[in-house]
Amino acid sequence: MTYFQSYFDRIWSAGNLELATTIRKTVEDVVPKYISNFSFTEHVVSLLVGDIQSGKTSHMFGLMCAAADEGFMNFILLTTDNVLLQKQTLERAKRDLCDFCVCDESDYLKFCSNNLRKPCVIVLKKNSSVLKTWRGNLASTGLCTGNPLFIVDDEADAASLNTLVNKKEQSTINNCLEAIKKTTSSSIYMQVTGTPQSIFLQTKKSGWRPYFVYYFKPGRGYIGGDFFFKxxxxxxxxxxxxxxxxxxxxxxxxxxxxxxxxxxxxxxxxxxxxxxxxxxxxxxxxxxxxxxxxxxxxxxxxxxxxxxxxxxxxxxxxxxxxxxxxxxxxxxxxxxxxxxxxxxxxxxxxxxxxxxxxxxxxxxxxxxxxxxxxxxxxxxxxxxxxxxxxxxxxxxxxxxxxxxxxxxxxxxxxxxxxxxxxxxxxxxxxPPNLFKLFSDINRTNNSIIRQIERGDNGSDIKIIYPCGLKPTRGNVLDKKGVSVYSGGVNYFPFYPVNRDLIALDKLLEAFPDGNYSINLKLVNKLLDQVSSETSDDWNVMAFKGFVNTFIAQNPSSQA
Missing domain, CATH: 3.40.50 (Rossmann fold)
Structure with missing residues (x-):
């Protein structure tokens, strides 16, 4: 019996039929497309998105079991830097991943003695001392260099990202995580969170922007933002x-x-x-x-x-x-x-x-x-x-x-x-002002989810918030790589380029002088015909991305 089938059967036998079914769907959607085709020669960053308290840990474990079936034997499960949470995660891993060798932060000898006989998961806090110790442990053993490493970073938007990016330096935790990846010739680094804003706003140059993104829907009976904020x-x-x-x-x-x-x-x-x-x-x-x-x-x-x-x-x-x-x-x-x-x-x-x-x-x-x-x-x-x-x-x-x-x-x-x-x-x-803030966040979260489901691996996610509400903390965003646009402001290119004047005239011939409401899909067609000599001046793809975000929310949106 495969590791995943064994995990699935335990959940099913416990009476959690719907949870077992949703985990199987996640595995069937992700594994054939991304894990089965892994080259074993590269370091890939991915992102698993789920709603707050919707069962992300169960899906994480399901993907880990499926990865073990694909040949991954070394796993690291990262938690936030909290002793209690690390212990809770460790105990849950021991309970749910009973076919694995589950190691605590002090179990280096247990890890070595397992000697790849069973898949091994090491549960670590995102603490600099702990991470540095295990970077040394992994580098000193011959069990890792030639074998892929599967890292699962629970709450990956907390502590993992580089908080010194705008100072041209690297924060300690971010550096430690990168060093751990380099102890092996290949790895899959799975970021997991219910609040992916800061991750989507990472630049490709940072090395932390996900190669693929998957969102799993919560099960029946879940109470989330749409229950309260309407x-x-x-x-x-x-x-x-x-x-x-x-x-x-x-x-x-x-x-x-x-x-x-x-x-x-x-x-x-x-x-x-x-x-x-x-x-x-x-x-x-x-x-x-x-x-x-x-x-x-x-x-x-x-x-x-x-x-x-x-x-x-x-x-x-x-x-x-x-x-x-x-x-x-x-x-x-x-x-x-x-x-x-x-x-x-x-x-x-x-x-x-x-x-x-x-x-x-x-x-x-x-x-x-x-x-x-x-x-x-x-x-x-x-x-x-x-x-x-x-x-x-x-x-x-x-x-x-x-x-x-x-x-x-x-x-x-x-x-x-x-x-x-x-x-x-x-x-x-x-209070009413707090209700409005939560409602705005919920609306944008729903927009992000729709973009993930309709888009191409989350490669062009646009995040829209009202003035005064920041998407995330500014110290993890590369100011040179993240563009901020304000609503109600006109943006004109200094060096405009009309790609096809004839096509542009044809699109506009139905509209003589005056003001009109038009479908946003027509706005996209108009944007296809204009540009700027430099993207730094006026990035047409950014504007199209925002238009597509509004279309994802409501296909009949007007401008």
Whole structure:
């Protein structure tokens, strides 16, 4: 039996039929075209794109098993520089890749003693010390030089790219990864991410622009951006005051506000889930990237819970819960009676079974990661993004926008996406300006996906955002190789070239003087007939690329 068939059968036997089917499709789409035809004499960079928390790891493992069937024996699986995440990935690899020799960062002797008898995967953090050690390990053994290396870089847009590109230097992690590739005569470097903006904006000269790109669709039951960010906003979205974050921290009273409503919603949702057989319900509060605010918000939640503890019998408190119960009743079918839920909530609060956990760089992850059971409220910032999964996350509260928001970073914070949510009980609390930002990002993400599906290996992806929203961090983009165009601005070539005046006149003869709305496909035909003496002056292919992006979104788009 092949490695892939064995992996597929384990997923199928576990009852994950749809997941197994989608993984097989990914393998059948990618392997014959790109891996089976690998020359074993070159270094190829590729990109696997999947939605946030949509099952990318399962697809990664499927492709690794299929690559083993094609003769790849040495694999490296890279994680972000986080001890907990590396350990989680290692344990999952041991569980799911049981036909492989799975090595930890300290398992050099295990790697050598395996001696290519079984495919071997080494799970490493993107940490300079770890990478340098394994670069030396790989170079010192005779197991790598003549054999291809298959590197899977999970969250490849984080830390892997060269952050010193505009200084004509190379960042440490980027240099280490390049050095690891050079320990062997050939390799496939598979970048994996749900936010590929920075990767698509790499130049070919950088060596990190993908040769081929594949997007896999999420399975049935996945809740993503289209669930929340649409027009008009769905009932699952609850708008809060634009300035609520500041007023909350200044006011010591117990006022009506979005945070209080979110807490009450979480308690009602938790009661419904726990009383109907569930084992966990989580509430995520993302107030700011500043760690000092995390403890302030955690204290505020503690005060609210204390107030509920002392005032649960008062009519005002009960009425506040009834309002949120009515709101949830509009979307949740067969919700339990208010009295049953309220009685459970009072008991939860009185027995202090509602846990408030703070997750950030100042707090130990090991001490605050027990959010897989019970009723939990998690407060944090940037530490709540890449690789961190919260089971049964039903209530989410955001209140701040960064001064210079970046689309990929913001989208990585969207922990509300995933499979194990009850869509009828989901609630996202946020101010209108943040909802608009997320909606803009979601719209562009959908455009990127359509371009991947319709284009040629992602070679001409155009990324369009409104003014004030950056696609990614600027230090990984080569300023000389990335062009930025602003909407509402006229761009004229200094050295125009008309390729065929007769053809141009024929295209325009139906339009006498005046203003007209025309299909964007006609705009492309017009652009085919004009150019500039130098692409640095006026790059017609760039403009055509943007036009094609709008066409991908809506084939009947007008100009």
């Amino acid at each position: 027009d008009p906003p769905p009932p699952s979205v609850v708008f809060t005051d634009q300035e609520e974050a500041d007023s909350l921290l200044e006011d010591d009273e117990f006022p009506e506000n979005g945070l209080k409503k979110a807490l009450i919603t979480h308690l009602i949702t938790s009661a419904q889930i726990m009383l109907t057989g569930g084992i966990v319900c989580n509430f995520l509060i993302h107030p700011s990237f500043q760690t000092k605010e995390h403890s302030l918000f955690a204290n505020k939640i503690g005060n609210y819970l204390n107030e509920i503890y002392h005032s649960h019998a008062q009519p005002e408190t009960k009425e506040a819960f009834k309002r949120e119960y009515q709101s949830l009743s509009t979307t949740k079918r067969n919700i339990l009676s208010f009295e049953v839920l309220y009685g459970f909530i009072v008991k939860l609060v009185q027995e202090e079974k509602v846990r408030v956990l703070v997750l950030n760089s100042k707090v130990s992850f090991e001490e605050n990661t027990d959010y897989v059971h019970g009723v939990n409220i998690i407060v944090g910032g940037n530490s709540l993004s890449r690789g961190v999964t919260f089971p049964q996350l039903q209530t989410i509260y955001y209140c701040r926008v960064a001064k210079s928001p970046q689309a990929d970073t913001m989208w990585q914070h969207a922990r509300m996406f995933g499979y194990d949510r009850d869509p009828e009980l989901l609630r996202l609390f946020l």
